[in-house]
Amino acid sequence: MPRLPILLLSAAVLAACGSTPERSTAASGAAAVEPRVTEHRDGDDLLTAGLGLDGLRAMAPPAWADPTNPTPAELRRRAIWSSWRGIADLSPGGGYGSLYGSVQAVPGREYSALARLPGARHPHRVLVQVPDAFDLQRRCVVVAPASGSRGVYGAIAVAAPWALPRGCAVAYTDKGAGSDYVDLDARTGVRLDGTTAPLDGGGDLAFAPELPEGATGVAFKHAHSGDNPEADWGRHVKQAAEFALDVLGRAFPHAAPFTFADTRVIAVGISNGGGAVLRAAELEGDWLDAVVAGEPNVYVEGHGGRPLYDFATEAALLQPCALLHVPADELPQPPLRAQVEPLWQARCASAAAAGLVEGADTAAQARSAYDRLRANGWTDEAIRAGVPSVGFDLWRSVAVTYASAYGRYGIGEHPCGFAFAAQNPDFTPRAATADERNAWWADAAGIPPGNGVGLVDSKVAPPDFTLPGLQCLRALYDGQGADAGRVRAGIAATRAAAPRPGLPVLVVHGTDDGLIPPVFTSAPYVAMARAAGRDQVRYWQGRSGEHFDAFLAFPAYGARHAPMLPYVYAALDRVEAYLDGRAPLPEDALIPASGRGLGAVEAAQLPMP
Known part of the structure; x- marks a missing residue:
């Protein structure tokens, strides 16, 4: 299929994204937009970009044929490799692909675009993966906002292994952050396809801020967009869901339209993505069917909550x-x-x-x-x-x-004098190289330091x-x-409210989380929701679970801590069974999970509630 013209979703087009008083019966206004479309089969796929488990486990990233000019396909493959490795424990003894999770090849198409919330200064990325085996009889979209400040593939390990083999589409959003770094010295940004381009070249740049006179170093959306993206996380999730409905109508015109009334929508995320789906849960309208939030960065007032x-x-x-x-x-x-x-x-x-x-x-x-x-x-x-x-x-x-x-704050305005730049070994700032710029979009996690960009204090x-x-x-x-x-x-603008009445919400959090401690985040959220009368909120706590599954590949961490992704997948199983009428919502659980010690993970170490 040829690539279609790329347009920007304007604030006017998406003005209906803020709230929907009743369950929608038509696709969103995003239907007027032509996304970029790519096909992925015959040695490529949606889930691992053709790398498979062995390729994802490789210590070195997929190489460029020409390091001075990586292609969009190479950038995509490397972004998927990086996103998987930043989230999942793929070590041979970790159990991924054998005890839990899937890396089976799933052929299909990807639709990507730049979206803009009403009132926002800058766009963000949305991307929908549509498997060839999409089940038209059980229309399903899983919306997956990126964890942390990662790019648009930042939740691929969270949602895609569960959704794509089931014939569901997956809608991703970078929720206003991501790795679209701007090199202030070279005056370059990142295009929709991941390649770099001059800031004054027009076209489809994902982040093109106004530059102060003499600005040097590196700028990125989370820090420098001026949009406070966290305040709008819930709206980012809903907008991605609306984009998915439009995409499905394009992918299957004979079955269009796709609407919230006839398409199941489940939102799942971890860390910042977990906070984003909980913020989506509070939006008005019967557009969302269930939420699974893993180790969520969520802030509520009272009940011990701390931002x-x-x-x-x-x-x-x-x-x-x-x-x-x-x-x-x-x-x-x-x-x-x-x-x-x-x-x-x-x-x-x-x-x-x-x-x-x-x-x-x-x-x-x-x-x-x-x-x-x-x-x-x-x-x-x-x-x-x-x-x-x-x-x-x-x-x-x-x-x-x-x-x-x-x-x-904009570029150069940080009240404590911090900035970002490529650095010499002695931490002094320097101009970035072309090779570093070319790799940022695929490799970076969205917040320096890392990938050749450091903090300038x-x-x-x-x-x-x-x-x-x-x-x-x-x-x-x-x-x-x-x-x-x-x-x-x-x-204060990031405070969460109770979910919509009647919405099933399952929160999953490890008791040993040291980055987003549950005592400040998920536990206060659950207490707040129940105090508001939301009786369909459930809470799973995983003993010995910490925040970074990817760190479990290090023996000292894997020996002590259990992965949390298996419980996110299990939570998706349970809400699906509930929505199908096959089982009640699960009860709260304190799960006696454990680390693997000196050996490989065994099923007994990951008991399911």
Whole structure:
């Protein structure tokens, strides 16, 4: 099938996306848009881009034939490889493809476009995978917003292995984030097909911000769009569902129209994607049939709820010191533990000097930091599982990007002086190379540092180099002034409400999640929903489950923690059975899952409720 012209979904076309008072009986206004269409069969497919399990497990990414000019097909294959490896435990002993999950080849078509919410400054990506074996007798769309800040394929491992072999279409959205990086030095952005192009070249650039005079480094949508995408996560999910209805009408014109009245729509996501589907659940209208939210980043007022920015900035300041209070043999080891432990000791000393902790020596200061975290609601499990977030400097990178998004700051406007750029070995900024630019869209996770792009911290100063910047970031939450008020207003706009009455919602979360602790997120959400009378909300808690299934490929993590993807797939099974009338909604469960120790995962370690 030839590729069709590419248009931008305008705010006017999609003005009906905000809410729908009754269940729709017609496809959305997106029907006027011509998406980009590609076919995937004969050595290629929708689920793994032809890589199969062995190809996904390969340590090296799929190579370009010409590194100076990767093709759209090569970029897609590499983006799918990267997205799978960022989410799933694909290690030979992890059980993927044998105990749970599927990587069978699923031929079909992909339809992609740039969409824009009414009032948004910039577009975001939507993409629908339509299997050749789409079941016209059981019309089904699974909507899957990307986890974290990943690109449009960021939820492929979450939704596609369950949906595509069943004959369901999958609708993806990058929900206003993604890896459409702009090189401010070369003045290039990313086109719809993943290739780079000049910012002044017109056409289908996924992110083309206005550039301040003299801007250098790297810009990306989550930090620099000025749209605070998290406030609109639910609308992103609904818009992707509407785009899917239009796409199905194009794919099967003899069976059109496809409507919310005759097409089942299930939303599933993990992490930020889990928060997005819960935000979609609160939208008016009978357009959504069920929701499965894994380890959701969701913020509610009351019931112990805390926003990500609050607990992330707190952890960034205190957790490096607090971890010294936990016996080393109780921790999965972070990268380069021997190198980072002196930095943790320095944090204890600088935190004591700043009045953040008490104590005359490192041991007392570490105990004080640990006690403060516990007093503020952190569980022992979440503190221990915070090791990778500390080791990879994830807390700081999250706080920098989210502060910019919540405050709707543009390029060069970060109130704490942070920026992003390619870096030399000594962390000084430099211009990116063409090879780095070419790989960003496929490889990057949507938030630097990573893939050749690092944080530029203007406040770096000895002896604890990152502390001044972190204190500035924290003050944007608990301090005074216009910038703090601006950031807090952005956070307030992300608060979740109860789901629509009667909507089945199944929340799945690991008890050992150290990045999105359930005590601050999923547990308060469930309590809020039930207090509002939503009796079809269910809560599965997985013992020993942490946030990053992909980390379980490292022996120290796989030995201690159970994967959560099997329970997301099982939750989809259960809501499908409920919608079919074959079974009641499952009850709440505390699941006795366990890590695999020194061997391979066995079915007994992953009991299903």
